[in-house]
Amino acid sequence: MVEQEAHRMSSVFHALGDATRRRMLRDLSRGERTVSELAEPFEMSLAAASKHIKVLENAGLIRREVRGRTHLCRLEPGPLASAHEWLSFYERFWTGRLDALEELLRKEKTGVSPNPTKGEKK
Numbered sequence: 125m126v127e128q129e130a131h132r133m134s135s136v137f138h139a140l141g142d143a144t145r146r147r148m149l150r151d152l153s154r155g156e157r158t159v160s161e162l163a164e165p166f167e168m169s170l171a172a173a174s175k176h177i178k179v180l181e182n183a184g185l186i187r188r189e190v191r192g193r194t195h196l197c198r199l200e201p202g203p204l205a206s207a208h209e210w211l212s213f214y215e216r217f218w219t220g221r222l223d224a225l226e227e228l229l230r231k232e233k234t235g236v237s238p239n240p241t242k243g244e245k246k
Contacts, residue, residue, distance in 0.1 A: 132183075132184065132203070132206075133206065133207065133210060135182055135183040135184070136183045136184070136185065136203045136204070136206070136207050137207065138179070138183065139179050139180050139182075139183035139185055140207070142176070142179075144166060144168075144176055145176050145179060145180055147165065147166075148162050148176060148177070148180065148186075148197075149180065149185060149186070149199060149204075151165070152186060152197060152198060152199040153199055155198075156196050156197065156198045157196070157197055158194055158195060158196055158197070159173055159174060159177060159188075159195045159197065160173075162176075162177065162197060177197060180197075183203060184200055184202065184203045185199070185200055185203050185204065186198065186199055186200055187200050
């Protein structure tokens with residue numbers, strides 16, 4: 125189960141690692157798009173766009189539905205929420221570390237030692 129979740133998260137971050145795919149996701153956040161509509165802002169063939177879409181599909185970030193000859197894509201937000209949750213842990217970690225550093229620097233600037241020894245200012 126943990127290995128499967130790790131693989132899923134790796135797929136999501138791999139998909140998000142490409143600017144073209146991030147732009148496609150942003151476009152899909154405004155509603156369904158066809159493969160042609162997703163490829164339009166880029167100078168790429170439909171085959172190249174389909175490869176990007178396949179990576180997004182494999183990561184679970186989008187769903188593709190075939191209606192006749194038209195392939196419609198829509199955003200699946202669940203994996204993005206999982207990635208956000210994973211990143212939030214590190215955001216809290218670094219925010220705490222930076223807050224502690226800021227406090228230490230503030231005390232140093234005002235001449236207050238964080239661990240005063242005999243004879244030093246408090």
